[in-house]
Structures are given as structure tokens and as C-alpha cells.
Amino acid sequence: MSAGRGPEAPPPGVKPSPGPIGGELVHVLRGLAHRFQIPVLVEHHSRLGILGLFAFVNGVVSIGLMAAAALATGAPFIFPSLGPTAFLLFYTPTQPAASPRNTIGGHLIGVGAGYLSLVVFGLTTRGPALAEGVAWTNVAAAALSLGLTSGAMVWCKVPHPPAGATTLIVALGILRAPWQLAVLMLAVCLLVLQGIVINRLAGIDYPLWAPRAAGPGPGATPSGGTA
Numbered sequence: 001m002s003a004g005r006g007p008e009a010p011p012p013g014v015k016p017s018p019g020p021i022g023g024e025l026v027h028v029l030r031g032l033a034h035r036f037q038i039p040v041l042v043e044h045h046s047r048l049g050i051l052g053l054f055a056f057v058n059g060v061v062s063i064g065l066m067a068a069a070a071l072a073t074g075a076p077f078i079f080p081s082l083g084p085t086a087f088l089l090f091y092t093p094t095q096p097a098a099s100p101r102n103t104i105g106g107h108l109i110g111v112g113a114g115y116l117s118l119v120v121f122g123l124t125t126r127g128p129a130l131a132e133g134v135a136w137t138n139v140a141a142a143a144l145s146l147g148l149t150s151g152a153m154v155w156c157k158v159p160h161p162p163a164g165a166t167t168l169i170v171a172l173g174i175l176r177a178p179w180q181l182a183v184l185m186l187a188v189c190l191l192v193l194q195g196i197v198i199n200r201l202a203g204i205d206y207p208l209w210a211p212r213a214a215g216p217g218p219g220a221t222p223s224g225g226t227a
Contacts, residue, residue: 023092024094024204025055027204028198028202035201062194069190077183081163082191084162085188096159099207099211106163109148110167111181118141129142129173149163
């Protein structure tokens with residue numbers, strides 16, 4: 001196989017090897033190595049040291065861009081739950097939780113639940129709990145926000161684990177002004193756009209919105225019945 005060609009698909013019915021750390025990071029790196037014709041990466045893409053270096057660089061670039069935007073604008077383009085979202089987008093990009101719909105929908109639910117909890121307990125004008133001191137209202141708001149987020153993600157079929165951190169960021173008053181929450185969601189959308197670009201360049205079948213439909217389970221027949 002020449003270095004200029006894209007990654008070869010595995011034979012029908014054969015699942016690609018996840019590499020030494022599981023997930024799909026090895027396929028993302030392999031696809032990029034083929035795309036940009038870097039023979040040394042094509043040959044050594046599955047080595048643990050190379051994968052770690054790629055994850056390091058990818059993490060620095062992903063969050064570094066957001067941090068630079070935050071520095072230039074003074075707006076909260078960077079917040080803790082963005083980190084695990086970035087990891088999901090490149091470690092398991094074809095999993096439903098990493099799809100654009102789940103990522104954006106999950107964080108949107110988290111933001112809404114967190115802000116609603118602030119309203120319910122009269123905390124919209126109170127400073128961050130970690131600075132002002134934790135009161136029983138902060139505890140109640142945090143508990144309500146996480147409960148609402150967990151339930152709503154299930155009801156709406158958009159599970160995205162990092163959204164559980166986003167709702168606590170809001171419910172604890174770390175980010176609570178409406179304009180800050182709008183910037184937070186913009187940052188999520190920009191990170192998703194980056195995920196689309198990088199995964200598609202790597203030849204990963206990353207969805208543009210909804211997760212890919214799951215194939216039949218191991219015990220299913222082509223007609224949908226069980227064997």
C-alpha cells in the first residue's frame with residue numbers, strides 16, 4: 001500500500017484492532033498519517049509512545065485554541081468539562097456519546113439544568129460557591145442540576161458524560177451569566193467542528209450530526225430476529 005492512499009478498510013465482519021490502549025485513537029492517527037503521507041507514522045502509528053505523543057499534541061492544540069480565544073476576548077471559551085469532551089471526540093469518535101448531536105445536546109441540557117437550579121434556589125446573583133462559601137442552597141442546586149441533566153439526557157437520548165460536569169459548573173455559580181453560558185455553548189460547537197475536521201481528514205466515519213445506526217447484535221439474524 002502506498003503512503004498516498006487512504007487507510008484500507010478491514011475485511012467484512014472483522015473489527016479493526018483498537019491498538020494498545022483501546023478506543024479509536026490509533027485509527028485516527030493512522031488515517032492522518034496516510035492523509036498527509038508521513039511514512040514513519042504509517043509504520044509506527046500503533047506504538048504506545050507515538051499514540052501518547054499524538055494525544056498530547058492533540059490535547060494541547062484543542063484546548064490551546066480555546067484558551068487563546070478566551071485570552072483574546074475575555075470570554076469563557078475554556079472550562080473544565082471541555083477537556084473530557086475533547087478526549088471523547090478523538091478517543092472514541094464513532095461512539096454515540098461523541099457524536100455532534102449528543103455532545104451539543106448534552107452540554108445544552110447541562111447548561112439549562114444548571115441555570116434552572118440557580119433560579120429555583122435564588123442563586124443567580126450569588127457568587128461562585130467555592131468563593132462565597134457552600135450553603136445548603138448550593139448543595140441543593142448542584143444535586144437538582146445533576147439529577148435533571150442525567151434524566152433529561154436519557155429522555156432525549158443524548159447521553160454525553162462530560163455534560164454532568166458542565167451542569168455543576170453552572171449550578172455552583174462558576175459560570176452563571178446568560179452571556180457566559182452562550183459563550184460556553186459556542187466553545188462546545190467550535191470543538192465539535194474541530195472534531196469533524198480532524199476525524200474526517202483521518203478517514204474516520206464521524207457523523208455530521210446524529211450517531212450512526214448500530215448494526216445488528218451478535219445474536220441477530222439479517223431479518224432482525226434472534227438466531
